Amino acid sequence: MEIAGTLRTAREMGLVACTSCTRVWPAGTDRCGRCGHRLHTRAPMALQRVWAWWLVGVIAYVPANLYPMLSTRTLVASQEATIIGGAVDLARHGNWGIALVILTASVAIPLGKFLAIAMLALGVRHGSALSGSRRQQLYQVVEYIGRWSMIDVFVVAILASLVQLGAVASVSPGPASLFFALSVIFTMLSAQSFDSRLIWDAAREGRRA
Amino acid sequence: MLVPMTPFDEPQTTPPAPNAAGPDLAALIACPRCDAVYRAVQPGPGERAVCASCKTVLIAPRRRAGQHLIAVAVAVVVLVVAATLAPFLAIEAAGRSNASSVLDAALAFAATGPVAILALAVAALIVFIPVLRALLVIYVLGPVVLDRPPAPHAAAAFRLSEDLRPWSMAEIFVIGCAVALVKIADLAQVHFGPAFWMFAALVVLVVVQDGFMCRYSVWKSLER
Structure with missing residues (x-):
């Protein structure tokens, strides 16, 4: 997949993604400010x-x-x-x-x-x-x-x-x-x-x- | 039409500021399945934006999806409530007959000891959870469609509705009916009650509802 080379993940960018509403936040944020979902870079x-x-x-x-x-x-x-x-x-x-x-x-x-x-x-x-x-x-x-x-x-x-x-x-x-x-x-x-x-x-x- | 999203390829030399929680991050979208980050761009009409890496649909807006979703949700509530009370299937054998409603089916487990918990679970899966999801959708999208500020706790309500999605099993119940019918076809004669057709319509509505639902658009509209 040639396109995947340029892809960056939220974790690589120092961000954490909300798996519930797809919003991204700076790494270390506890809860998603949009939907209130608990944020984890990867589920613990x-x-x-x-x-x-x-x-x-x-x-x-x-x-x-x-x-x-x-x-x-x-x-x-x-x-x-x-x-x-x-x-x-x-x-x-x-x-x-x-x-x-x-x-x-x-x-x-x-x-x-x-x-x-x-x-x-x-x-x-x-x-x-x-x-x-x-x-x-x-x-x-x-x-x-x-x-x-x-x-x-x-x-x-x-x-x-x-x-x-x-x-x-x-x-x-x-x-x-x-x-x-x-x-x-x-x-x-x-x-x-x-x-x-x-x-x-x-x-x-x-x-x- | 499926359109792969353009990767977010900001040059490595300018890493995002750690405290840039403002408009910059709000313009991004991360694939919940594989963590790839994109600049959120609304796809054209009839198009669906998919993750370039894992093909998960990320943005799929529909014109007037809000109105459609509310209409479908109201129909779901009416149908489930009516279908729960009306006779669903009826059988006849050797001069004896019996009619059963959806509630009877759920409560079939109630009489038999430890299996009784299953009665509650079945009632929840085929009646309560589908209705609850429909009500939550109305509660969340109602104000959005009317251009009012979101209802209190709308975000929590929508998250609950999405979490309940896999546990709403009305459509599986309908297919279960078909299997049950074949099983007893040679034992007795089976008649369809009005509720059966209501539930069959419900299956179609559930499929339509999932087609119209664009979670990204809903979250976007709840932001204001």
Whole structure:
């Protein structure tokens, strides 16, 4: 990128940027005079925070898969289904499409997010094979997709409130729904704690050295 | 159209004075994603100024964005409140039927012990936070559009609204409905209530709202 050579960061200019409203202030200013946001050249202990939220997110994801997400009672049978069990059931009944959607939203995306955040955080410390803009894109995808994992919790909520037909059929939420929601929320907080300016610091230092 | 911003390349010989907190710094803009500093230049109509280094959109002004944003925010409040109370989906199987509102869906978790916290969280994510964000936008932009001085604590209100952005999940809830419908399609017959269409309209409005929102312009207007 030929243009990047002339770019200067706020830190290099002896300034501190507000990540909330993009205003710049002299280094050492405590709070943004425009929006009141706390100013930090780089978020303090950003990586520790990322790892802390990341870890509780991963931990919550384990019971989310072990406990049942939904329990369904119909006239003939009553069954409890975990996330993966439910998808397998759907696939067995020929609903391959939806099984795939559920596996993507509840298994592939959460696991991918854990991996991506870990990669970004490790990349800041140990360098990364990916370029700065690639990692920035990865971070934006993680931030964008993170909220969509909540869809599974909403599906459970809708089913549990809607399918209340007395003896004919009824659905109630299982404990996994709580753990899954917590896992999604913790992972979102982990991604939000990440200061993406750290990605560029390492890349720019590398170029200068 | 995306227009890369011109880098701020002041000659190294004149570093900015450390106490130049005045008009000089106010004319600069720093990319919140990668810390690159630019001279803030308003892009032309229909153009969006992006960070030359990481491509983050920095300035994207729209004509009369304030009025549009307020109109959308009012619509969001009306729709969410109406959609929360009206029946959302209804099902029918073996002669029995049940209708459910958005509030019922949120409270589905309330009956079952420890999962009850989730009822609050779901209600917040799909009802309270979207409404709160819309109200904050009206509060912040109302005086700006009317050419009045900003409302008290407008800056804090706008910052809160922006911080809440990722936690406003009404549109995800609508897609969740589609998935839920397919799941129970062979178990029962499903009818859409009026609230479903209101929420579907809401999704479109949320997308429009994000398209019109230029944070830089809002902060600029709150400065005076």
